Amino acid sequence: MDKFFFENELIISKFKKILSDKMVKFFMWKELLKLWKSDNLLQQAWEQSFEMPELDYEAAGFALKLLSLEKVDGRDAYKLEITDPSGVSSLEYFDAESGYKIMDEKTEETPEGSVLQFSKYEDYREVGGIMYPNKMMGAIGPQTFTATVDSIVFNSDIDDTVFK
Numbered sequence: 001m002d003k004f005f006f007e008n009e010l011i012i013s014k015f016k017k018i019l020s021d022k023m024v025k026f027f028m029w030k031e032l033l034k035l036w037k038s039d040n041l042l043q044q045a046w047e048q049s050f051e052m053p054e055l056d057y058e059a060a061g062f063a064l065k066l067l068s069l070e071k072v073d074g075r076d077a078y079k080l081e082i083t084d085p086s087g088v089s090s091l092e093y094f095d096a097e098s099g100y101k102i103m104d105e106k107t108e109e110t111p112e113g114s115v116l117q118f119s120k121y122e123d124y125r126e127v128g129g130i131m132y133p134n135k136m137m138g139a140i141g142p143q144t145f146t147a148t149v150d151s152i153v154f155n156s157d158i159d160d161t162v163f164k
Helices: 003-020 026-038 041-048
Strands: 063-072 075-083 087-093 101-110 115-127 128-142 142-150
Touching: 063 087, 075 101
Parallel strands: none
Antiparallel strands: 063 075, 075 087, 087 101, 101 115, 115 128, 128 142
């Protein structure tokens, strides 16, 4: 495992621990947002630390714009443009009937040129009163992936050695 991946995962784990312990108060949100705007790695960790980031978009300074109603895999879906505080935009698609997010996509600029990334979400199931996708598929350039969730557990104890 390379050093960048390990450090990124460690930062994300620490944010999840902080958030799950409900230690982040309003004044800390403002300080974290300042850091987030100035540090790309911290920004990525922040974005990935939320179980349901869609619920926190406006609080974190994201701009939302409804673009259209389109078909995604035969289903009507609302297409939204999501712009983060640093100005980076992505597209998210929400099923018109259920309201569940069914796809997102964005274009990343790399030294080799633009690369399209997308993820699709399926098989929503209720856990603790919240619907979660249990199957995710996607692509980053030519690489594709499929992930299936075995279980979701809330408020489990986390061994302190995870953060060392």
